Amino acid sequence: MSTLEIKNLQVSVAVEGGFTEILKGVDLTIRSGETHAIMGPNGSGKSTLAYSVAGHPKYTVTGGSVTLDGVDVLAMTVDERARAGLFLAMQYPVEVPGVSVTNFLRTAVTAVRGEAPKVRTWVGEVREAMKALNMDAAFAERNVNEGFSGGEKKRHEILQLELLKPKIAILDETDSGLDVDALRIVSEGVNRVKENSDLGIMLITHYTRILRYIKPDFVHVFAQGRIVEEGGPELADKLEENGYAEYVTA
Amino acid sequence: MSTLTTNYLTPTGREEAWRFTPLHRLGGLLDFDVAVIEGQSLAPTNSLPAGVTFSAIAADGFESEYQPSDAAVIRGREVVSQISLLKVGKEIEVSDPIFLQRQGGENSPSFSRLVISLEPHSRATVVIENQGSVTLGEEIEIRLSAGSNLTFISLQEWERDAIHMAGHHAIIGKDAALTSFEISVGGSLVRLLPTVEYSGPGSSAQLNGLYFATNGQHLENRIHVDHNVPLAKSRVNYKGALAGENARSVWIGDVYIRAAAEGTDTYELNRNLLLSDGARADSVPNLEIETGEIVGAGHASTTGRFDDEQLFYLQSRGVPADIARKLVIRGYFSEILNLIGIPSISERLMDRIDTELEKVGE
Numbered sequence: 001m002s003t004l005e006i007k008n009l010q011v012s013v014a015v016e017g018g019f020t021e022i023l024k025g026v027d028l029t030i031r032s033g034e035t036h037a038i039m040g041p042n043g044s045g046k047s048t049l050a051y052s053v054a055g056h057p058k059y060t061v062t063g064g065s066v067t068l069d070g071v072d073v074l075a076m077t078v079d080e081r082a083r084a085g086l087f088l089a090m091q092y093p094v095e096v097p098g099v100s101v102t103n104f105l106r107t108a109v110t111a112v113r114g115e116a117p118k119v120r121t122w123v124g125e126v127r128e129a130m131k132a133l134n135m136d137a138a139f140a141e142r143n144v145n146e147g148f149s150g151g152e153k154k155r156h157e158i159l160q161l162e163l164l165k166p167k168i169a170i171l172d173e174t175d176s177g178l179d180v181d182a183l184r185i186v187s188e189g190v191n192r193v194k195e196n197s198d199l200g201i202m203l204i205t206h207y208t209r210i211l212r213y214i215k216p217d218f219v220h221v222f223a224q225g226r227i228v229e230e231g232g233p234e235l236a237d238k239l240e241e242n243g244y245a246e247y248v249t250a
Numbered sequence: 251m252s253t254l255t256t257n258y259l260t261p262t263g264r265e266e267a268w269r270f271t272p273l274h275r276l277g278g279l280l281d282f283d284v285a286v287i288e289g290q291s292l293a294p295t296n297s298l299p300a301g302v303t304f305s306a307i308a309a310d311g312f313e314s315e316y317q318p319s320d321a322a323v324i325r326g327r328e329v330v331s332q333i334s335l336l337k338v339g340k341e342i343e344v345s346d347p348i349f350l351q352r353q354g355g356e357n358s359p360s361f362s363r364l365v366i367s368l369e370p371h372s373r374a375t376v377v378i379e380n381q382g383s384v385t386l387g388e389e390i391e392i393r394l395s396a397g398s399n400l401t402f403i404s405l406q407e408w409e410r411d412a413i414h415m416a417g418h419h420a421i422i423g424k425d426a427a428l429t430s431f432e433i434s435v436g437g438s439l440v441r442l443l444p445t446v447e448y449s450g451p452g453s454s455a456q457l458n459g460l461y462f463a464t465n466g467q468h469l470e471n472r473i474h475v476d477h478n479v480p481l482a483k484s485r486v487n488y489k490g491a492l493a494g495e496n497a498r499s500v501w502i503g504d505v506y507i508r509a510a511a512e513g514t515d516t517y518e519l520n521r522n523l524l525l526s527d528g529a530r531a532d533s534v535p536n537l538e539i540e541t542g543e544i545v546g547a548g549h550a551s552t553t554g555r556f557d558d559e560q561l562f563y564l565q566s567r568g569v570p571a572d573i574a575r576k577l578v579i580r581g582y583f584s585e586i587l588n589l590i591g592i593p594s595i596s597e598r599l600m601d602r603i604d605t606e607l608e609k610v611g612e
Binding site for chain 1: 557558559560562563564565566567568569570571573574577578580581582583584585
């Protein structure tokens with residue numbers, strides 16, 4: 001049982017001539033087995049929340065706290081956060097030229113598990129996980145995200161989720177750029193990991209489409225750098241009908 | 251040789267060819283007040299296959315097939331009396347690489363000459379392994395007869411105090427092909443002149459290079475491709491990375507398409523990756539074209555900083571920063587290293603690059 005606790009989180013980014021505050025006091029608690037949908041209009045700070053928790057150097061935390069099972073996440077380096085059990089599935093995964101998927105996965109899994117996986121079981125483990133995501137075996141020999149289609153990038157993110165087995169996963173607009181088939185495959189992958197490992201999920205999305213496949217326990221509406229409304233799955237239905245207009249015109 | 255029959259001038263630094271080179275770091279190779287010796291420490295490391303010979307021949311009476319213009323090469327010709335000759339016989343195809351190893355250790359500035367000659371329709375891979383500490387002026391003349399195919403790999407894995415100035419000149423015959431790899435991961439000052447001319451149509455040159463310069467190292471590559479015949483092809487692809495205070499690289503890519511060279515197909519590319527402040531990469535592609543009747547001619551040069559987003563991505567998967575950096579740099583160089591096609595060499599070079607990278611922080 002794990003708990004990610006975000007308290008009064010304030011985050012700024014450097015802009016010409018100073019800083020702009022993007023997150024203006026975010027409170028959110030995610031426990032193992034819970035799925036929290038973070039929904040909001042573009043530019044509301046959803047991705048900033050995701051990247052701040054993961055530790056991207058572009059964002060400066062100016063106040064508040066983030067803890068994982070009581071341990072200060074903000075004091076950790078980016079890789080320490082991942083090894084502590086946090087995972088960020090990125091909206092725009094980064095290309096790493098010349099580094100094969102297979103080498104990348106093995107390096108990451110070795111780092112997170114603290115030891116190199118046994119060669120005998122590892123090959124089968126990767127093959128199974130790729131098969132479940134409808135990924136061709138040849139995929140493993142390609143360079144990380146290089147020349148991947150939008151759908152391939154997202155599958156590759158969820159493949160990592162399956163292999164790294166984090167405590168809490170942040171999925172940043174994983175649905176963006178996916179057609180219905182790819183969305184279903186990716187969602188099934190997320191659900192499979194959750195069933196097998198009691199994963200806690202922060203699901204960031206602009207649209208309600210993905211919520212048909214990944215059922216949220218809680219829905220939080222994000223606008224202008226903070227959570228402005230919270231509820232159960234029914235809140236998503238309301239957003240589906242009314243959009244974000246009432247939250248944007250403040 | 252006793253008398254100075256100098257037909258060149260000691261560089262002043264104002265010449266185009268020398269303007270990037272720190273002349274005070276040449277270890278006396280171009281200084282006439284410094285005694286220089288003939289150095290012949292290059293030798294095959296394994297027994298040579300049938301049809302391949304390695305021998306010493308007298309420089310007197312040997313006719314070079316080109317006129318050098320580089321000061322170091324010209325001085326070498328005055329100094330060297332014995333030339334090493336590696337010859338691959340007609341229609342001999344050698345699949346295993348031929349390794350020629352040069353161990354450093356000469357205290358005096360020395361010069362050496364090697365001729366690699368491939369007779370018609372022969373095929374070979376030659377690897378020059380340069381290790382140790384030297385002050386060396388070197389000339390390698392590569393003669394490719396019709397239909398021959400050479401992969402030439404020159405590895406500069408010198409100790410950090412080595413000084414190496416070299417002219418590697420290839421003359422590529424009709425339908426012959428040269429693939430070269432100039433790899434510099436060691437040395438204090440390494441200045442290489444990989445140059446190519448053609449002696450028949452249908453010939454091609456694929457010139458690859460890799461350099462990794464760290465604190466205080468000066469690694470220079472001056473490529474010159476002379477498209478002097480019709481229907482020849484050239485590709486140049488050099489990749490470098492630099493890290494640490496006063497790490498310095500120079501890449502000059504001169505391609506000259508003469509009026510007679512109709513049907514030329516050429517492209518050259520240089521990429522540099524700056525890993526830290528205080529490092530400097532100069533990259534100068536030059537294309538001179540005297541005929542419009544060509545297949546293609548182009549060049550590209552990029553110099554960029556280390557991509558922090560790649561680092562973040564790897565770290566966000568639990569990979570510690572130092573391992574992530576190595577992985578990204580290995581990935582960057584893998585394009586060239588994989589082309590070498592000799593895994594033991596690629597792995598050895600990658601390990602050396604890792605080690606050099608670790609030392610930068612010290």
